[in-house]
Amino acid sequence: MGASSSSEQSVPIEQREAESLAASTGALSTLQKCFSNLADPQSGAIPTDALQQCFRLSYENPVTGAFEIPDSFPAVLDQLGSCVVDLFFVSEKGGVSWIELVRGYNRCCARKPLSMCVTSLLRVFTVTLKKAGLNCNLEFETGDNDCKISGWLMPMDVAMLLWMCWGMSWCCRSREFSKEKGSLCLPDVKHIVLSAVESCGEGDSGLNVWECEVSGLEVQLPVGKFVSWVMKTVSSLPGCFTEFVYAVLKHSASEEARLECSTSSAADSSSTGACSSDLLSPGIAWAISLTLMGPLSEEISRACFPTDANAINNDLLYRSHLHGRGLNRFWSNVQGYQGPLLVLISATSEDGSANKRNWIIGALTHQGFENRDLFYGSSGSLYALSPVFHMYPPTGKERNYVYSHLHPTGKVYEAKPKPVGIGFGGSIGNERIYVDEDFSKVTIRHHATDKTYQSGSLFPDQGFLPVEALITEVEIWGLGGRGAKEVQDSYKNREQLFTEQRRKVDLKTFANWEDSPEKMLMDMISNPNVIRREDR
Template sequence: MGASSSTDNPAAAEAREQESLAAASLPLPLLRAVFSSHSSDLPSTLSFPPATFHSPPDHFHDLLAALGPTIASLFFSPTASTSSSEDWLGFLKGFNACCARARASLPLAHLLRVYAAACAAAGAPCGVRFQPDDDDGKVVGELAPAEIAALLSMCWAMAWSGSATTPRGADEGAEKEPVLLPDVSSLVLSALVSAGAVADDAAVWGWDVSAAAADGKGVSAQEFTSWVISTVPGLGSCLSRYVQDRFRSCQADPVKGISVSAGNTTSDASDVYLLTRGRAWAISLSVRNALSEKFLSASVIGMDTEDLLYRSSAHGRGLSRFWSCVEGYKGPALILLSAFSNAGGENVDADQRWGIGVLTEQGFENKDTFYGSSGFLCATYPIFRILLPSGTEKNIMYCHLHTQLKTYEAKPKPLGLAFGGSIGNERIFIDEDFSKVTVRHHAVDKTYQHGSLIPNQGYLPVVASILDVEVWGLGGQTTKHQQDVYKKREDIFSGQRRKIDLAAFGNWEDSPEKMMMDMVSDPNRNQREER
């Protein structure tokens, strides 16, 4: 008495549970449309769109060709031609297995299973293998450096396919220019250093993926999983995003037109900046907020040059030039810096180029104290690392320059740009001229997590020469428009302050200034005041 229908029909209750779980990823009407029209040919539905990549890894195109059939065979059981309730439930279970939210290690395990099976189908070497009878999707084995590079390139291509897809039947046979894959060597090196396969020393400069294959040093599946969770947690969602993008594309309305192709050619101009597509993709996999989509788009089509607030090679060096470009921008920003260590350094190899970056979630302010609410540090080259806030202190950033109203200070605060640490012992400090940068060991900093920003950094401060500095605004058009309004208002105020009202002054001949000037020019001349 009073029993619910779910008790009488467990299959219906299970179907509702699976539908509720699937609706969190894609709308149920879209899933039903995909099931009714494409369930009999899911390998084709999930297949990678036609594309040619420039200088891909070995077996890369065969790997992408095997992607759709591999996903269909691992997660979606064959369905009958009639759309029965059992087939619909099996379809939902397969979709939820690869797309529903789960703990961090499970999506990555599914991705490695797909990669291992696709490599087997494409005849590509793969050192990892999965245990089909294990419910947790445990993956065992070892990944060689070239295999890590192929896996990362495959994941980027899966993200690219979601941005560059056209509706089915809409000029799919048109010939397109080759797509340039981003450079993932800093990510591969980061995984090897994290696992201890490569020492964090002078050997990282000049390191090459192809040359590392002869060393025979790889990363175990468990070590690779640990590195992904700590450094690039967004990598595990690549499979879920790819399946959802494929389902959306097969139900796109061709009447509404073709989406703009995001393909980039071999003459990609975006990599002339410090924010290359490879670094933008690495940051998109690291951040856990809405900025991830911004960096993912930048990795596919390049960053919009209108978002470039400051570049030292174009706008000039110095804190005043920097401030004239970023003043009034009240939004998140990415600061990238390229430098090389000076000759004669004891703790860093001389004449080696490296790059670091800082992501802040608020605008720049001219203060003599630290400020900020959140941000993170990262090493961009030659090793990619991410250092999140520790939560202990809030010395996120420091920006101090002289203003027009100068006052006497017994202990003047340093002029420059800094991040982390404390005044006098900053984690990163850029001097007023933007010619030198000082990077200190993490022992002086309680704001950001521990970790070195430069290979073989050591405990002593590292003073290096700056090559270039870039600042990218990430607040969108609204924030940029607010900055333009602010600058226009400041220009009006500056013009009013420079304007001199001559009528407010008296006659020059009767002024005390005129008398003083005459005395200086001829002090022996008698001056008589008429009363």
């Protein structure tokens, strides 16, 4: 087998280089096991159709509550496996050899610039659409990952690309690869599609994002602008394909895989609705995860692809309609949590025609809240979540990330009292986002007042003047993992113990009337001039 021949001196230099590149990603042993399980003993290669079956996504009746799914979309998922093999794994007469398996993995998963990763994803999507019998307006000059692309995408093409990536991500997070067709509940990606339309659309299209339907939009999105939008807004989207390829090969390397690789890569997806949040829907959670990398992305992804509803609910620290409104209620639930936090705010404002507009914004902090009268924090991001998705990372010019201030304890006179509430960006008194202490109103200011986060509107048609909106819901999600939650629970238990100790009264002290403070007070009132000697 090619995998075992790498130790021999006669190994070609091309094979050693390919194996070295695969080893740098930590996948060489996985590829060796995969080849051993899938290869035909007679030909010494993996049958092409067997490898295509491994990469095939087959779902039964994908559904979504957002807008109508094209009837041809299930065919797109069915053709994905054959397209991946045809594009990246070169087949010879006997099938895919060891060296071509390693090279194919490197083409998909090796470290390369983000622009090349986006190109690879678009190539897969384009070929898949054409194999499914759909029109695609993208053209590639060569078959390389660094080739030039021309053409455009339609908004519905963007939606199907996002759904294809969602299906691949769900495959990676399934506990096991089912042999039967599974159901697939697709998220609402309208806010992400509208973000691409706003960023890539040419000219003033007069798009009304409050009332438009994605399926009816006839806007051409130039592929050059679309690639730039992906790299700026949803930079982790190409990683869905990379993770999918590795997950399939890793499953194929398992002992139970062999040649009967799964014909479906989905378990029962009905649990995608397990998260009971009003604001952190799977679509919003997935959009935020596409802007992050590492542990933070994995934590927020638990709300996208929940396998344990109780584990997801444990990450919810505060919800205004559940725990009560107000800064004190909020503080009692988030105090002691030392980890990244996601703040979601749903509000209602009125436009110039007195029409009510509902929108959702968010803020990501990389540390817990503190009761301070100054801004603090190490990093963070602001999000426009609905109806249009945008991310505003730090600019690096200022560090006014978070402001959270409670009423000072005791009767302390302050000549210039600091605002009591929660804020993000801007300066004290001119925060870019400010929530009052009753959690009844949120004030949004123009990005010109803020040098901490990048510029942009937090909701459509924001304007230059401050906007005061009525809050409908506030949620706080902890993204620090199990360790941060355990530290907070320990902190709460310690505070509760101290509170109980302060409430306890030593009854023995007041059992004797002669020693009671009441008798001392009465004696002083009856004869205040009497000379009293302190007992020592």
